[in-house]
Amino acid sequence: MNGGRHFLPLTDGERREMLAHIGAASEDDLFAELPPAIRLEEGLDLPPPLSEMEALAHLEALAAKNRHLREYPCFIGGGVYDHFIPSVVSHITGRSEFYTAYTPYQAEISQGVLQSIYEYQTLICRLTGMEAANASLYDGASALAEAAVAACAATRRRKVLISRSVNPHYRRVLQSYLDVRDLQLQELPLREGATDYAAAEKLLDSDTAALLLQQPNFFGLLEEMEPAAALAHRHGALLVLSTDPISLAVCRTPAEYGADIVTGEGQVLGNPPSFGGPLLGFFAARQKLIRRIPGRIAGETEDSEGRRGFVLTLQTREQHIRRERAISNICSNQALNALAAAVYLAAMGPAGLREVAELCLQKAAYALEKITALRGFAQVFPGVHFKEFAVRLPGSGGNLNGHLLKHKLIGGLDLEPLYPELGPAMLFCVTETKSREQIDALVGALEGWS
Amino acid sequence: MKWEIKEGLKYARTHEWAGFEGDLVTVGITDYAQDMLKDVVYVELPEIGQEAQVGESLAVLESVKAVSDLYAPVDGEVVEVNEALLDRPELVNEDPYGEAWVVRIRIDAGYENPELLGEDDYAALVKEEADR
């Protein structure tokens, strides 16, 4: 028996009639022009099909082999975070008028998606202080890479500087994107876990398109950002900041720091970690850079009767019009995740988002204090932390995480493979989802590790 | 013919017009070109001082769903760009030979581009393209 019959409405009788209608002798006839050498006479070699009930059981069994974040409290961040998601978010993203639609090419029957994107863009602008934002990109990493490419195009320069305090996964993606275009990526060394502006000053030159920084940085530190914009602009380069949108409820905005382009990971806004995807890359910029923004952009306009409506706009930037001269190859994005982010931000409101951010600050400070009070555990970098902090360990991080798993805890992020110069060290993340009891359990388990 | 072709100008086969005045050449796109492009929504201008080379793209004109290059009809140096088009790209549709000039190029003394067409030859070209 065929699998998936409940998705296929044609009956055998209808198939026969339709074949006759088009003058085909048999179903084989439909594929007659395929060279015999490539025809799969035997079909594919795949496991037998499962009914819906069996498939669900199979998938539930696979899921059950994983230790998820509600079973095992998780203290890893590093780009993907465990924040609380109100039920209203998945209720709305679960409406199939949204999730079974595609890119809103036909504006008249896509006002729901278009208006939601426009509202999302506005929300991103309000968070970051920027004047224009797009409908989303794949993730925070590719958003930063696109920003670097956009900066090179806007300045007609071929080099970007990036701080070593930027997420190492992002730096690696950036490297892949820039290498193929023969654009140069230079790394600024760490200075007490933050950007070394003296090194930046030396490396900035007339071919530098942008200075790429992260705030809060990969170690959860809020960097001294004041010198960044002036330094970059003095050399005709742009300042690009990658940021955590939740931090922006309380922290100085990229606009207030003088950034030209702001990117970041929007997963924290109402999207589950989902093993690292789908995520939500956001991209916002000053108005003067609007035509350098990659991807879809929704714009406000009017219909023929004067009613407000929304369309995809500035489409000549894009691949379906400009082909090899497009500013990016991106086509589909992460619209449903952007919808989740908008619903999340609207549900939180200014007070709720501020509470989330303050809970992060307070709980991370509490955990940092408790952990570094343990013998053998020390803070790696002094400074102001948002929700993550690096701790020097008395033994290897891999070993520690194995120990924590036995205590039904998922530990922090092992920093040593990413920053060998730090020696054994771990990055811990504490958000509003961690109770005092869970933090104390972590501290207890760390204490018992030898 | 429904499209205006102005006297006293030279025309490129790629539908730019060129008005010669001493060592300055004013360049724009023709009435036929603007009509083919439809509503122009954005004009990307070159930088002043940029070198112009015959056949190379100097500016880009965009409609909602099309992009069209303006190719240099002469060799020289860009000495002026029409910044009014940045705020009012619709001028290209309204007044292609007047307010919607795009760039001014300084040419060397005695420079000529023999490939440029006069009005009659350009009119024939437009007719041929329109009939296709």
Next chain:
Amino acid sequence: MKREQPLLFELGAPGRRGCSLPPLDVPAKPINELLPPQMQRQDPLALPELSEGELVRHYTALSTRNHGVDSGFYPLGSCTMKYNPKVNEEVARLPGFALLHPCQPPESVQGAMELLYRAGLYLQEITGMDQVTFQPAAGAHGELTGMMLIRAYHRSRNDQRKVVLAPDSSHGTNPASAAMAGYEIKEVPSDERGLVDLEALRQLLNDEVAALMLTNPNTLGLFEQDILEIAAAVHDVGGLLYYDGANLNAIMGHARPGDMGFDVVHLNLHKTFATPHGGGGPGSGPVGVKEHLAPFLPVPLVEKGEKGYFWKDDLPHTIGKVHGFHGNFGVIVKAYTYMVMMGAAGLRRAAADAVLNANYLMERLKNSYALPYDRRCKHEFVISAREQKKRGVSAGDIAKALLDYGFHPPTVYFPLIVEEALMIEPTETESRETLDRFAEALEEIARLAAEDPASVLAAPHTTPVSRLDEVSAARRPRVCWTGNRKSD
């Protein structure tokens, strides 16, 4: 007269909120101690303030202003808008998948790694490739990854090839992706059959050509029947063959890109493997390669060892990473669920039904519209409104008229080589009744275009808004609401 739906920012009232959060359960510190004032936000954060109920009403109202596959027929060519099984949604939301951190220790995510591994085996078998990466988050991202792999492959042989070829009928993403990977693009013309012009291709092939990007069946819905000759010609000059998997739905289970000679493929899980398109994403664009390209794949790759699944990170020739983590895992879960339910025979049946539906619809429509390539199509076909255009009715106008019949229009003005193109892909999940109703609607529009073109030009009448002014939107872009309403 239909009303506008107010913006989020025009709803609610100061002081309302749509969520509740727990109180602080650790000793509180003064906020200025945790965050020095000079690091604090100055500009007040103006987010909407709504109760949960108001929020739900707003988005419910927006959802009614939107058409999805669940609302009705969505024959958008090259996008494979097939029905999205509901069990997939349920599975992806299982906490054991949705609530996993990508950096958890491998021993705590063996089920997720097993799923990636198994999904990879399915895709290898379906495409005839040797290895798969799941990092690319969408089709275009897969193309870019594929181009990076091709470049790395040539460079590893000290070969600095500069040119990528793509047919004039190709998706815009093909040239854009190749350009993003630093390649110069040359276009291969199509012949009168609508297929790659083999002679023209041979003229373009030389030792500068890094790859030919090909969609098969192509965007006209026609199978490139010379594919074996094409592959041989490309390989003869040392080039590679790239498969754009956008149209795999036409042939899965009947033929495999790997057997046709393709070296790299990308798939669109959101097209062929029934995961929802999400209003524009997330998709997923896994890339499969033949053995000779495997050393360059992005890291990490999931592998199966004696002690379970592990991440393989030490690929000396890897292109690095193209995604922060492991790609769009949540989408892969849905596609995997679809594949295990379909099995080999189900996938083969789905492709055959997709092709049958397309040919049936094409046959019905060829009396009312010009059919530039009157040959057996695969899963999609292209008609032209060039006859209607003579009466002033364009492909775009026909698309707008279809809205009043409750259908999503086909893709219009693509591929570029057909004037007034309407590209129709019905998919296998549509019933014959739906196809008949759609054909009747298009026949009626053709009749109106001949008899009363003005009535077509005035459409749509039944949608939440009428035709929108795209020109003003592009001339003076307003992409962020600043609070200045147009009228009050």
